[in-house]
Amino acid sequence: MSDVSPESTAFPTAPARAEHKGLPETGPRLLADVSLPAAVLHEASLAHNLGWMQAFCEAHGALLAPHGKTTMAPALFRRQLEVGAWAITLATAPQCRAAFVNGVTRLLLANQLVGRANMAIVAELLEAGAELWCLVDSVDNARELDAFFAERGLRLPVLIERGVPGGRCGCRSREEVLALAAVVDAAAGLELSGVEGYEGLVKAEAGASPETAVAAYAADLVDTLIALQRAGWLAVARPLVTASGSAWHDIVAEALRDAGLDERVRRVMRPGCYVTHDHGLYGEAQARVLGRRPALGEGLRPALEVFAQVQSLPEPGLAIVAMGRRDVGGDRLPRALRRYREGGTADRTLSVKGWRVETLMDQHAFVRLPEAAHEVRVGDIVAFGVSHPCLTFDKWRRLCRVNEALEVVEVLATCF
Amino acid sequence: MSDVSPESTAFPTAPARAEHKGLPETGPRLLADVSLPAAVLHEASLAHNLGWMQAFCEAHGALLAPHGKTTMAPALFRRQLEVGAWAITLATAPQCRAAFVNGVTRLLLANQLVGRANMAIVAELLEAGAELWCLVDSVDNARELDAFFAERGLRLPVLIERGVPGGRCGCRSREEVLALAAVVDAAAGLELSGVEGYEGLVKAEAGASPETAVAAYAADLVDTLIALQRAGWLAVARPLVTASGSAWHDIVAEALRDAGLDERVRRVMRPGCYVTHDHGLYGEAQARVLGRRPALGEGLRPALEVFAQVQSLPEPGLAIVAMGRRDVGGDRLPRALRRYREGGTADRTLSVKGWRVETLMDQHAFVRLPEAAHEVRVGDIVAFGVSHPCLTFDKWRRLCRVNEALEVVEVLATCF
Numbered sequence: 001m002s003d004v005s006p007e008s009t010a011f012p013t014a015p016a017r018a019e020h021k022g023l024p025e026t027g028p029r030l031l032a033d034v035s036l037p038a039a040v041l042h043e044a045s046l047a048h049n050l051g052w053m054q055a056f057c058e059a060h061g062a063l064l065a066p067h068g069k070t071t072m073a074p075a076l077f078r079r080q081l082e083v084g085a086w087a088i089t090l091a092t093a094p095q096c097r098a099a100f101v102n103g104v105t106r107l108l109l110a111n112q113l114v115g116r117a118n119m120a121i122v123a124e125l126l127e128a129g130a131e132l133w134c135l136v137d138s139v140d141n142a143r144e145l146d147a148f149f150a151e152r153g154l155r156l157p158v159l160i161e162r163g164v165p166g167g168r169c170g171c172r173s174r175e176e177v178l179a180l181a182a183v184v185d186a187a188a189g190l191e192l193s194g195v196e197g198y199e200g201l202v203k204a205e206a207g208a209s210p211e212t213a214v215a216a217y218a219a220d221l222v223d224t225l226i227a228l229q230r231a232g233w234l235a236v237a238r239p240l241v242t243a244s245g246s247a248w249h250d251i252v253a254e255a256l257r258d259a260g261l262d263e264r265v266r267r268v269m270r271p272g273c274y275v276t277h278d279h280g281l282y283g284e285a286q287a288r289v290l291g292r293r294p295a296l297g298e299g300l301r302p303a304l305e306v307f308a309q310v311q312s313l314p315e316p317g318l319a320i321v322a323m324g325r326r327d328v329g330g331d332r333l334p335r336a337l338r339r340y341r342e343g344g345t346a347d348r349t350l351s352v353k354g355w356r357v358e359t360l361m362d363q364h365a366f367v368r369l370p371e372a373a374h375e376v377r378v379g380d381i382v383a384f385g386v387s388h389p390c391l392t393f394d395k396w397r398r399l400c401r402v403n404e405a406l407e408v409v410e411v412l413a414t415c416f
Numbered sequence: 417m418s419d420v421s422p423e424s425t426a427f428p429t430a431p432a433r434a435e436h437k438g439l440p441e442t443g444p445r446l447l448a449d450v451s452l453p454a455a456v457l458h459e460a461s462l463a464h465n466l467g468w469m470q471a472f473c474e475a476h477g478a479l480l481a482p483h484g485k486t487t488m489a490p491a492l493f494r495r496q497l498e499v500g501a502w503a504i505t506l507a508t509a510p511q512c513r514a515a516f517v518n519g520v521t522r523l524l525l526a527n528q529l530v531g532r533a534n535m536a537i538v539a540e541l542l543e544a545g546a547e548l549w550c551l552v553d554s555v556d557n558a559r560e561l562d563a564f565f566a567e568r569g570l571r572l573p574v575l576i577e578r579g580v581p582g583g584r585c586g587c588r589s590r591e592e593v594l595a596l597a598a599v600v601d602a603a604a605g606l607e608l609s610g611v612e613g614y615e616g617l618v619k620a621e622a623g624a625s626p627e628t629a630v631a632a633y634a635a636d637l638v639d640t641l642i643a644l645q646r647a648g649w650l651a652v653a654r655p656l657v658t659a660s661g662s663a664w665h666d667i668v669a670e671a672l673r674d675a676g677l678d679e680r681v682r683r684v685m686r687p688g689c690y691v692t693h694d695h696g697l698y699g700e701a702q703a704r705v706l707g708r709r710p711a712l713g714e715g716l717r718p719a720l721e722v723f724a725q726v727q728s729l730p731e732p733g734l735a736i737v738a739m740g741r742r743d744v745g746g747d748r749l750p751r752a753l754r755r756y757r758e759g760g761t762a763d764r765t766l767s768v769k770g771w772r773v774e775t776l777m778d779q780h781a782f783v784r785l786p787e788a789a790h791e792v793r794v795g796d797i798v799a800f801g802v803s804h805p806c807l808t809f810d811k812w813r814r815l816c817r818v819n820e821a822l823e824v825v826e827v828l829a830t831c832f
Contacts, residue, residue: 032532032533033533034533035509035510035531035533035534035537036531036533036534069742069778069779091778091779092738092779093451094451111727111738111779112727112728112738112794114725114726114727114738114794114795115451115452115725115738115758115795116448116449116758116759117448117449117450117451117452118451118452121451137728137730138728138729138794140793140794140795141728141794141795144794144795163730165731166731167730168728168730168736168777168780168782169727169728169730169736169780170728170730171730172730172731309530309531310530311527311528311530311585312528312553312554312557312584312585312586313554314553314554314579314583314584314585314586314587314588315581315582315588320584320585322508322527322528322530322531325807326485326806326807326810326832330746342531342532343532361584362485362507362806362807363485363507363508363527364584364585366584377556378528378530378554378556378557378560379530379531379556379557379560390742390778391741391742391778394742394811395810395832397813397832416742416811416813
């Protein structure tokens with residue numbers, strides 16, 4: 001049906017010659033040689049973040065399986081694995097395949113596996129030697145997976161997803177979990193391997209703090225795992241309990257650490273956005289983390305920016321910048337951080353004080369300037385901070401990794 | 417600096433093996449063999465739209481230069497040219513290069529050209545034989561372009577952009593236009609070739625209708641062109657006057673037709689979204705067009721859908737569908753149109769009456785179901801209509817073109 005080899009894309013009858021935006025082709029200087037807009041990763045902050053989260057997980061006795069859907073950049077997966085990540089988490093079967101063909105062999109598919117074409121992708125990954133887990137939250141899906149994988153002589157490792165009322169996927173009650181576990185236990189094509197949850201959608205009940213609610217949710221994941229263990233339904237010697245995005249990692253890691261779990265249980269953290277952090281939502285989430293856990297020190301640093309040029313200065317107080325919703329995530333408007341003159345150097349920055357992005361169109365940003373911005377020129381290069389890295393990464397097929405002199409040291413491909 | 421050949425991407429040091437989502441690899445049946453979610457183009461509607469807009473422009477004596485930024489799909493550029501389009505419009509220099517290396521030789525860059533790396537791309541396209549126009553709206557930019565292109569012995573064809581107060585780019589007054597034209601006229605590296613505008617941001621003054629305001633704006637473009645012609649500042653025998661997105665094409669085409677322009681003036685229309693139309697913003701814009709111009713008949717048909725599967729049914733009345741902001745534009749929430757059972761056929765549809773997409777996360781949609789939706793199954797395939805094709809196309813590296821039986825007849829690559 002499908003094939004793990006990237007050479008297998010024989011079907012396309014309308015190939016396009018590969019050309020896309022923002023690719024630095026031969027020139028290494030961001031401020032002179034790169035077609036802008038371009039997405040930029042700052043090496044110093046990136047390296048800091050890679051090490052920070054790895055150390056954080058190790059300090060809490062947890063394994064790190066960074067969510068790869070954030071970046072879908074195999075070069076970053078390699079960096080994450082090099083500093084000690086245990087696996088890469090992915091959101092879809094094609095994402096798992098993209099990671100696997102780029103050398104990632106331990107994959108956590110943090111979603112239900114639905115659709116025969118997607119099941120076929122996973123079957124081929126298992127046959128090719130991947131270690132892979134996916135989630136189940138319904139008897140119907142478990143039966144379908146069982147039939148599919150058993151027929152191929154395969155056994156698919158699954159984690160039961162524990163959800164919350166009003167949340168996304170996942171069993172809504174312990175009873176549902178146990179009923180599903182019994183079905184998985186009886187399924188020749190499935191191997192019950194643990195429990196999964198995502199705390200990002202937990203809502204605190206009236207009077208309770210969100211921190212307490214997240215901690216209680218993490219504790220329930222542990223209790224659920226213990227219940228499955230006691231019932232003899234875990235098919236593996238080293239089961240997994242896993243949770244954690246990038247906003248509540250402190251609470252989850254502590255709850256899993258302090259639950260008195262058997263050493264054989266693998267506690268797996270799955271933050272994704274930490275790798276580049278941001279100047280928006282995750283910056284704020286971190287302020288809350290560091291507010292409650294000052295011992296964590298400096299925390300993560302924003303590593304992702306979009307560089308774009310002033311295209312037009314059509315009216316006093318208005319700059320049109322050549323960057324739009326095709327270039328940057330729209331959760332929140334990007335923030336002007338610094339400005340450079342084209343051809344200049346990293347240490348010669350110009351002010352963006354009072355600059356405010358007002359609107360994003362597809363290919364343009366409307367930026368309001370303060371009265372005093374009369375020294376702005378068409379062609380000036382502005383570095384923008386973004387909110388929510390996931391929705392900026394997916395706008396780019398290539399990103400520039402730069403050093404402090406803003407020389408491009410690597411061009412990273414993405415596999416969205 | 418850069419190179420028009422796609423083989424020139426020698427710099428990347430962190431290649432990723434090409435793998436991405438939603439690519440039908442060998443199987444031609446959308447409901448059985450394709451990894452979902454997938455973006456789907458319906459051939460019948462696509463062919464209808466291609467012919468409709470071409471006929472509309474011809475009936476109004478205008479040339480069609482469809483905005484290629486909408487799809488960035490060379491296979492669709494080819495279709496547009498085959499039915500008679502005169503050129504392809506693009507938004508950036510890298511987009512022009514992508515179109516050119518895929519066989520498009522007449523390019524309208526409907527933006528100011530800013531940044532030496534982008535100028536270098538355009539210079540190489542001109543040297544490689546492209547016919548290309550870009551916009552200017554400032555003396556500073558004109559001088560920079562002049563210096564860059566003259567130094568290379570090239571002459572860059574430019575159109576002066578006419579803007580509106582409170583709008584995006586473009587000269588805000590006739591005086592600015594004339595001052596800029598004098599500079600362009602004196603520039604050895606530039607060739608003044610006409611006037612450009614975009615009516616989508618025109619605001620009607622109090623008491624005036626938007627239709628009247630758009631018509632007045634189009635008439636002003638013509639007057640501006642005539643003023644340039646009279647001043648002897650047009651450097652070409654066949655100047656261009658160009659405007660029109662996909663929402664006001666009727667008003668613009670009529671205004672340009674009825675302006676009594678010299679036959680040698682090329683009136684160029686640049687709609688982009690018409691090619692797939694949509695189930696949202698552009699559907700509504702068209703209702704207004706057909707309301708004021710009933711003689712246009714049926715109008716355009718929505719041709720773009722996203723197919724995705726029910727992933728989880730965790731609570732009564734809630735389906736989680738495996739489709740998110742990574743798959744579909746977020747201008748407005750997508751709309752469930754039809755449902756199929758996996759492995760079924762195009763003629764066996766199930767109801768989505770009362771289904772309402774409530775929230776989009778990165779990889780998930782929350783869909784509220786009416787009470788009676790108890791026959792929904794995990795794995796059911798839902799066809800969603802989208803709003804604003806531009807922001808759905810850019811989520812996909814490949815799209816499936818299907819026939820009425822939902823067999824995949826072509827896989828189209830995009831070049832974002």
